[in-house]
Amino acid sequence: MRKRLLKLHCLLLLTFLLCATLPSFSQSPPASAAASTSASASKPITETDLANTPVPATDARTKGDADGSLTGTASDVSVSDAKKGITIADLANQVGQNKIAINFVWTLITGFLVMFMQLGFALLETGLARAKNANHTMMMNLVVYGVGMLAYWLIGFTIQMGGVGAIANLGGTPPLNAEYAITLFGKPFGLFGQHGLFLMHGGTYDVGVMVLFLFQMVFMDTGATIPTGAAAERWKFSAFIVTSFLFAAFTYPLFANWAWGGGWLCNLGANFGLGKGYVDFAGSGVVHAVGGLSALAIAMILGPRIGKFTRNGRPQAILAHDIVIVLTGCLILAFGWFGFNPGSTLGASGNGGLRIGSIAVNTMLASATGLLAAMLYMWIVYRKPDASMTGNGFLAGLVAITAPCAFVNPVGAVLIGLLAGVLVCISVSFVERVLKIDDPVGAVSVHGVCGIWGVISVGLFADGKSNYGGSWNGVNGSVTGLLYGDASQLVAQLFGVATLLGFVFVMSFVFGFVIDLLVGQRVSAKSELQGLDLPEMGAVAYPEFELKAEM
Amino acid sequence: MKIAGVLVTLLGFIVSLLSLHLNSTGVRLSVVLFGLALSLFGIIGVLNRAYLKNPIWKKG
Numbered sequence: 021m022r023k024r025l026l027k028l029h030c031l032l033l034l035t036f037l038l039c040a041t042l043p044s045f046s047q048s049p050p051a052s053a054a055a056s057t058s059a060s061a062s063k064p065i066t067e068t069d070l071a072n073t074p075v076p077a078t079d080a081r082t083k084g085d086a087d088g089s090l091t092g093t094a095s096d097v098s099v100s101d102a103k104k105g106i107t108i109a110d111l112a113n114q115v116g117q118n119k120i121a122i123n124f125v126w127t128l129i130t131g132f133l134v135m136f137m138q139l140g141f142a143l144l145e146t147g148l149a150r151a152k153n154a155n156h157t158m159m160m161n162l163v164v165y166g167v168g169m170l171a172y173w174l175i176g177f178t179i180q181m182g183g184v185g186a187i188a189n190l191g192g193t194p195p196l197n198a199e200y201a202i203t204l205f206g207k208p209f210g211l212f213g214q215h216g217l218f219l220m221h222g223g224t225y226d227v228g229v230m231v232l233f234l235f236q237m238v239f240m241d242t243g244a245t246i247p248t249g250a251a252a253e254r255w256k257f258s259a260f261i262v263t264s265f266l267f268a269a270f271t272y273p274l275f276a277n278w279a280w281g282g283g284w285l286c287n288l289g290a291n292f293g294l295g296k297g298y299v300d301f302a303g304s305g306v307v308h309a310v311g312g313l314s315a316l317a318i319a320m321i322l323g324p325r326i327g328k329f330t331r332n333g334r335p336q337a338i339l340a341h342d343i344v345i346v347l348t349g350c351l352i353l354a355f356g357w358f359g360f361n362p363g364s365t366l367g368a369s370g371n372g373g374l375r376i377g378s379i380a381v382n383t384m385l386a387s388a389t390g391l392l393a394a395m396l397y398m399w400i401v402y403r404k405p406d407a408s409m410t411g412n413g414f415l416a417g418l419v420a421i422t423a424p425c426a427f428v429n430p431v432g433a434v435l436i437g438l439l440a441g442v443l444v445c446i447s448v449s450f451v452e453r454v455l456k457i458d459d460p461v462g463a464v465s466v467h468g469v470c471g472i473w474g475v476i477s478v479g480l481f482a483d484g485k486s487n488y489g490g491s492w493n494g495v496n497g498s499v500t501g502l503l504y505g506d507a508s509q510l511v512a513q514l515f516g517v518a519t520l521l522g523f524v525f526v527m528s529f530v531f532g533f534v535i536d537l538l539v540g541q542r543v544s545a546k547s548e549l550q551g552l553d554l555p556e557m558g559a560v561a562y563p564e565f566e567l568k569a570e571m
Numbered sequence: 572m573k574i575a576g577v578l579v580t581l582l583g584f585i586v587s588l589l590s591l592h593l594n595s596t597g598v599r600l601s602v603v604l605f606g607l608a609l610s611l612f613g614i615i616g617v618l619n620r621a622y623l624k625n626p627i628w629k630k631g
Contacts, residue, residue: 205592292591329628508596514603521610522584
């Protein structure tokens with residue numbers, strides 16, 4: 021009996037294995053079929069072929085198309101002359117339009133994902149603040165969207181992208197062709213763009229330009245919302261509005277032009293032989309370091325919250341009021357990052373668009389190692405896997421991989437995230453204990469320090485295997501870092517870091533300092549102790565809670 | 572003191588920029604690193620120290 025059962029089992033197993041392997045045989049076409057497919061593929065299409073292409077009859081369509089085989093056929097190709105029918109020119113135009121349509125849809129949807137990150141920031145920052153400042157912190161995260169967008173529409177987009185030139189994935193964007201440049205060391209130095217005011221000037225009322233504006237606007241807004249975290253619980257609302265306007269109109273667009281808009285940094289390769297120029301794929305430097313350094317300048321000017329340091333300068337923990345929404349915010353941000361990084365290809369079709377999978381995987385991997393590294397660091401050093409620092413490690417990995425995500429392999433991404441997770445823990449401690457700067461959410465460390473690390477990591481880990489149309493920043497070949505043989509790429513990246521520290525920080529500080537002189541950056545001590553919700557916003561976030569004012 | 576901090580930080584950027592005039596990658600790297608260090612010193616060593624001279628926790 022046992023023997024029979026054993027035989028039956030063996031038979032079943034054999035049948036299962038046979039069934040499992042059968043589809044793989046049927047999926048491989050015979051060599052002759054493959055050869056004939058290849059021969060027909062190389063044969064040019066003629067007008068006769070097109071005329072003879074079978075299209076479904078109208079009657080067939082009226083009965084419905086349950087399996088989808090009758091919808092989307094040659095009859096859906098737009099024709100220029102109905103009498104002539106479909107021509108090769110019609111077909112080529114349709115293919116071209118389809119490519120651009122795919123890229124438009126891709127860029128818009130990823131842009132919407134980036135816009136959703138605003139909610140992530142709002143929850144993260146509000147959760148880390150105390151309940152008495154929840155309305156104020158939430159409002160800053162909401163209002164920065166409107167103020168930033170308006171400033172960017174008025175002038176920021178022009179400065180950033182007005183001279184970017186052709187973006188092939190979005191159909192060429194020909195109106196964005198006016199970059200103001202000076203000559204320095206015998207080479208052109210692009211400083212700012214000139215076309216695009218109000219999205220009307222210089223022919224910029226254009227379908228491709230609109231897509232680019234939306235995508236770039238939400239990036240700028242991500243940067244603009246970073247200082248609200250570092251300045252939380254003590255920033256005067258009016259000063260915040262003016263600061264955000266200046267950030268969106270000038271600070272961010274200027275550096276973004278130099279890095280992405282045809283300015284001097286991205287041309288360091290073409291003009292000075294430094295790798296492929298400054299390379300920052302999705303903005304570790306442009307978005308995060310600019311936001312983080314602005315946050316540092318403002319936090320410095322504002323000074324720490326009352327009670328953050330004792331009289332002898334020892335830092336005190338000020339607890340987050342809702343760790344649940346902090347971690348919810350982190351997860352929303354990680355989801356939005358799938359728009360941030362893969363979306364920066366500005367297309368899924370053509371010029372390396374198929375690297376989107378690799379970019380998304382690198383993004384995921386770096387976030388995972390950033391999270392684990394920070395959690396383990398806190399666990400080992402402070403004996404507990406601190407939730408807010410684990411969240412910060414998660415974001416640190418994402419910030420760091422933002423610049424290199426398109427140029428590194430998965431092992432590189434894992435290492436970049438891992439180092440970012442450790443770096444953010446050390447940096448938060450350094451900023452608080454040594455610099456004695458109060459940064460309630462760790463924005464300076466997460467975005468500033470890890471943003472700079474991301475920029476440098478391109479110059480180290482770029483593996484030279486990426487291909488986005490055969491060149492990058494006008495220099496032939498792939499972006500290659502020091503570990504893969506090109507030291508000059510690292511130098512180009514360090515030029516970017518020098519510009520961030522020496523120019524962007526200074527610009528942010530000067531703006532902040534002038535605003536402090538004119539309208540004052542900090543709320544009164546009385547308002548701060550009471551909580552900013554009532555004195556600044558006129559309503560508390562949680563009216564049914566009993567909140568304790570500090571004395 | 573604050574103005575000095577801003578100027579030292581800016582000077583670091585200018586030093587880095589001037590290295591573009593040079594040809595050797597190694598020399599450029601050294602000069603940019605020096606410029607970076609100067610900017611960091613401007614921010615941490617001069618500007619922040621100016622703000623720490625009379626901090627809020629020592630008042631009142």
